[in-house]
Amino acid sequence: MRALLTPEIVPRLGLVLLKPGRELMSLFSGGRVLVETQPQNMARLATGRVPDARQPLAEDKTLEPFFTDERVIRAAGGLPGLEYWLERNISECQYPHSDYHHHERLTMRHPPGSMMLCWHCENKLREQTTELLEGIARRNVINWIIDTALASLRFNRERELSIAELCWWAVYAGVADAIPEDMATQALMLPVEQIPTVYREADIMPTVPATSILRQKASKVETVPEQQPEVLALRADPESPESFMLRPKRRRWENAAYTRWVKSQPCEGCRRPADDPHHIIGHGMGGTATKAHDLFVFPLCRECHDKLHADVAAFEQKHGTQLELAFRFLDRALAIGVIVKA
Template sequence: MRILLKPAISREMGIVLLEPGKHLMSLFASGRVLVEMEPANMAHLPSGEVPPAHQPLIADPALAPFFSNEKVIAAAGGVDGVEYWLRGMRAGCQWPHSDYHHSEMVTLRYPPAAVRLCWSCDNQLREQSLDQLSAIASKNAAEYVIRAARGFLHFRDDHELTLPELCWWAFCRDVLSAVPGDMARKALQLPALIAPDVMRESDIVPSVPTTSILAKHASAPGVTELLDARFEPVREKPVVSLIVDPVAPKTLFRLPKRSRWENPKFLEWVKTQPCECCGNPADDPHHLIGWGQGGTGTKAHDAFTIPLCRQHHDELHGNAGVAAFERKYGTQPELIIKLLDRAFALGVLA
């Protein structure tokens, strides 16, 4: 998170005062913050949290089939992920054609993804089939895919994602086959195809599909080695098979020696999820502490983890303590249940 504030300078005392507001105070919880001059492109912004960069790819009609593709949405986190992201937004109801909006918000699944509605609009639109709803859901899907790609490539919110970067994400997530031909031609800087109204069969020139050219470039020597070194854990199918054994050998012992469940693949998936506190890309899988778990020289099971960004992970382990963190964001078991529910719903745990 980044915020833009106007300072109050006390030159006699040699101090600078900032007033971020209660909802932005968490930015200062880590102890130190970076201060820099206001860039020219932010001069028009009001004081407060810096909004994410404008993403022109969302409005490109050539990319609409890609953003609404079921496999692409699944690679970004699935419709469940879209709903989770919409529930964490501070914005209100997304249906603009109503004079009254309830204060409580819900999500309504609508192809290709979902929309955020208030209770009143949800009751009116639940069984409706409207082009306006489809347009809102498509825009939500596009924003969610862009957000997932930006987080996967470790870009901040102020980064404007480019078409080659989006294609690279599609290659890494194994959804390059969903890239439309027009999108591939733009990424390769090839001229657009203009088909004449009348064409003789003898004038047809066979050519390789642009998506194949794109895949060939992405699979060039040296690129695949880089991919294997940096992104191979993400490219693997994110499914952890759980073996259920109701008569496990240890259940037959009176005092069995407990063993810790470890699964690096599950932890890698947890790192790809949004932070449970702020929704930004997570940096760490926090293992449950307290609640009868963990202890000196050991950790809780890998299943009892919470995706947290570095800022909120430091806040949990900070001077305020776990109790203050749980009062602010919810108890650790509650956050773990949310994660496990999403993991089972998406087929990550199967």
């Protein structure tokens, strides 16, 4: 969170007073804050919270084939991942042409993605296919993939995603083949060939497609394959030795690969890049001098993690209980193939 504030200077006392307002008070709860001069591009912004960075790539029509490619959607987490993102980021019905909206929200799938609707609008629009609904679904897919790419690259929403960074994310996610020619040309900063109306045969010079250059460079980099391997594979043992004991000694289940993946996901509190895999405290989890099993975790940034441990009740009142957050995160991990059967 960032804010643009107007200071009141008291030179005789050497004090500077700021009035952030209730919405921005949480900005000062984590200790020190960064203070810098107003950048030129914020000169016209109103005093208060600075909105997330505008993403020009979301408005580039030439990139729509990439964003709506099934391989790219699958690499970002699939439609279950999109719906999880919608539930966390969209708080109202996205259908604008209705005089009434029910308080209950749910997602409705529509090619090429999904959208957040109220119960009334979903019941009315179910199984309909229109250009308006397609536009809403496409915009959601594009914003979600940009958000996913920012989180994967350890950036937050305050940063503008460049086309070169989007291409690197595609290479990292194993969908470099989905990058179209125009996108590769812009990312490699190749000159746009001017094609004259009349060509002499002697002037015809074969050119190398930008996508082939990008694939050649990407092949030299160790990337994740298109079908990403599972992070965690589970199996059941119905005849474990402890299951035959009257009072078995508990063993804590640990998996470093899974917790390493968990802390690479967006924070469940603020959606910024996470720093820690938080193990559930209380609710019958863990015990004296021990943590809960590594399966019962969800990602938190350092600031949200400190707030949770400082006041569990306040954190759960604001974001939901730890069990709700862990179950929702576990559901997403299963839905996108991170946890599979052994």
